[in-house]
Amino acid sequence: MRIEVLGSYGGESLECRLTCLVINGSIALDAGSLTQALPIERQVGVHSIVLSHSHMDHTSALPFFIENVYGHSSNAIDIYASSATIYAIRKYLFNNATWPDFTRLPNHLLPAVRFHEFQTEVPVEIDGVRFTPIEVNHLVPTHGFLIEADGASVLWSSDTGPTRRLWEIANRTRSLQAICIDTSFDNALQEIADVSLHLTPRTLESELQKLERSVPVLVHHLKPPCVERIREEVEELGNPDIGFLEQGKVYEF
Numbered sequence: 001m002r003i004e005v006l007g008s009y010g011g012e013s014l015e016c017r018l019t020c021l022v023i024n025g026s027i028a029l030d031a032g033s034l035t036q037a038l039p040i041e042r043q044v045g046v047h048s049i050v051l052s053h054s055h056m057d058h059t060s061a062l063p064f065f066i067e068n069v070y071g072h073s074s075n076a077i078d079i080y081a082s083s084a085t086i087y088a089i090r091k092y093l094f095n096n097a098t099w100p101d102f103t104r105l106p107n108h109l110l111p112a113v114r115f116h117e118f119q120t121e122v123p124v125e126i127d128g129v130r131f132t133p134i135e136v137n138h139l140v141p142t143h144g145f146l147i148e149a150d151g152a153s154v155l156w157s158s159d160t161g162p163t164r165r166l167w168e169i170a171n172r173t174r175s176l177q178a179i180c181i182d183t184s185f186d187n188a189l190q191e192i193a194d195v196s197l198h199l200t201p202r203t204l205e206s207e208l209q210k211l212e213r214s215v216p217v218l219v220h221h222l223k224p225p226c227v228e229r230i231r232e233e234v235e236e237l238g239n240p241d242i243g244f245l246e247q248g249k250v251y252e253f
């Protein structure tokens, strides 16, 4: 499985792009920077989008992506998300006020976008890649995913505070090759991290107590003003399993 990291941050700046991965060239996982880091010829190859939750840093490229690829295929773009995320996107994004309702354009028989509701821990298979949504702990209903293809698996979660189920799944998945997890704020902003349900290097360390095995842990979703401090504080943890999910990098699992 080939995972391209288009954006690996929880905010936007000159150097930092919003959360978005492309898997095997055709599936986007979150859509924070889908239009900013991929040429249009390659955007056209993305047919499915899996969303973790409704927050803007994970959905903001959707309107422009659909405009870019619209008309290139007779098929709709398939968006896989929880009922809460679908509700929020319909109500606040494709609502004919902020942006046109592409589930009814050009018409309801041939829409540009089709929503597919997933259920917690019920796997969805897209182009040979299996996504199992796992509930995590954030301000709105949010899922991480166990992503499995070709005998390899990666556990990816973005925004979450301290959580449990994700680690249980990590402990029981034999083929696991990496865990990607939120570390949004540095330790000085612990209170903000706690109320917004994100992790800091300190809470990352306590979360990792729940992991009963050695597997690479790639942190991401750093907030741009916190990047340097987070990198220092993660380094200070002295855990050789912890690294960073690097923007612009292609991972093969």
Ligand SMILES: [Zn+2]
Pocket: 010, 019, 055, 057, 058, 158, 159, 221
């Ligand atoms: Zn986020």
Ligand SMILES: [Zn+2]
Pocket: 053, 055, 138, 159
């Ligand atoms: Zn969020």
